[in-house]
Amino acid sequence: MLEVTNLSKSFGSAQVLKQVSFKAQDGQILGLIGQNGAGKSTTFHSILNFIQFTGTISWNGQALTEKDYNIIGYLPEERSLMPKLTVQQQIRYLARLKGYQTADIDRQIPKWLERFAVKGDKKDKIKSLSKGNQQKIQLICTLLHQPKLIILDEPFSGLDPVNADLLKQAILEAKQAGATIIFSDHDMSNVEDLCDQVLMLKQGKVVLTGDLQAVREQFGRNRLFVKTDWSTERLAALPHVIQVALTRAGTYRLTLDTESAGPEIFTALTQGHYIQTFDQQPPTLDEIFRMKAGATDD
């Protein structure tokens, strides 16, 4: 288990992290969300000991030190490999730095290349691969040594849906193997698909934390999804409805001022009418994010 307590970091006069605390459990995935500049990468850099900070970061109750490097798998935000090396040389080099033996690495390489459907040979130079395939090689370098703590900084950026699914599958397999996984993403659907826990930073401070479903529930089930032949105006005139929006699927999304108004609206809609859909939901993570971030520019 990774435990971060009162993590703070300043660059000159700018305080980038303010008393950040959270826990990431073994076999669980923690989604770290926040706007650009919220402090996500700085949090990762602190865990990885790239930078000096105040507070404590511990792994299974012990301070995370150099001896723990071999259990970490890290995928940075900016993708990078050594262009002049071959695929095999690149994977070997980074895996050897993680304490893996060359013979073991060589045994693993074909399996991983197949698993991520990398187009090309292990003897190909990195620079000769497409951007997508280079990204896959980097993912292989992150996961091949079977790390116990996996830190992924925006891992889905630049991946097409097929490859994103491959990565999701790999992340879920690592979770099943008991790894502690933290990843950041700007696409809340990825976070909702994968995460058990969520942590939101805003200007270096934790503004939201906890189990994903519980976090959503704490905002109340004040979203109604209704499929009916009523007009927008008629729906907006209903009591406790503060907003009506028509989704692409032809479903109306009603925002209520209180969760308890649900049954009253159901009664009103169904009296003498047939409705195809009536679903009362808490806000999505995306909506929560926008609410908490207080802006929609991200």
Added chain:
Amino acid sequence: MTKTGIVAGETYARQVKSWSFLILVLSPFLFILLSFGVGYLSASTSQARNTIAVVANDSNLRQEFIQSNTLQTTGKHATLPTAKQALQQNKIQGYLVLKTENNQIQVTYHGTKQLESSAKQALQQFVIQKQQHLNQQAANLTSRQLHQLNQLPQIQEKVEKGESTTDLAKLVSFWVLLFLMYFILVTYTSTTAQEIASEKGTKIMEIIFSSTTARKYFYGKMLGVFGVIVTQIAIYLVGGFALYGLAPHLAITKTLFQQYRDLIDQVLKNFFSVNLLYVLLGVVIFTILAALSGALVTRPEDATKAAQPALYLVMLGFFGALTLNKQAELLVVKILSYVPFLSSFFMPLRVIDGSVSGLEVLGSLIILVLSIAGLTYYVGGIYSGLMLQTDNVGFWKSFKRGIQIR
């Protein structure tokens, strides 16, 4: 293997397997072989063209003249028509016609260019000697009279052997050492700074620093480069010894080697001394500085600029030593021979000059070694910050920000 060892091995293998290293290592040998080859070929070709054919009515006189090596002659083209033809075909420089008529030797030279004055003198001397011989025979002199007549003045030249060679050896040693060091320094500072800057530009350092500490990585990197430098110098030494061993036996180098054997031996003696250690340590300290410069660059396209600070210092040492090479006793030279970075240029200058004591050399070496250790430790400590600081804010600000990160 330790992580420092893995990084060192990777750095070493990558550089040694590169084309640039192969070219760097082979180029001096290729240059030497090419110079000798071209020299030998042009000498052989021009030798044939510069020969003189000899035509004579007295075959004994002709043979004597050819064997006397008075001029660069050829035994071919013994008749007038063949000699004329050879001259027309530009195969020879000219031909001599030797005639003995009425006890008098007549010599006529036909050629495309004039005989050199030394050749003319030698020819005259040979002919005068032969004419005297004919005269003496005609005069019927006694052997005592002949002996008296042949009496020659005695001229002696006494030169202290070695003194002039030693001066020349000092000069040659200094130039060879200086240019070799400059050549190696420029190569390694550029290569190292560019490699570090490129690594920083590709952002791979975050992945590497999640596997090992920046300090260990930096030490590994420097060890790898040090291994490459040692390999290069070792190849030069082995190659140099091989050339030294082969030179007396090869036709193209035999004469030259014999002629300059003393000089070569003294140059080698000057070179295989503490000066070699200065070359090695000089390259090491400049490589560390180059790594620091490389780590301050933020964009991959600026990688070529990365080596500039280190190169400026190399040039300062190079041109300084070049200017002051005959003034080893100057105070400024003495001071600079203790200053790290510059001591690698100025102390060898004093060592070759022979104006420095062993204790002074030891003092300068200790300062240099301590500086290398101190600089390595310091850069190792700030390396993570420098490599992770990627804002394009210029060298100085980049350095300040890099220090702040850690």
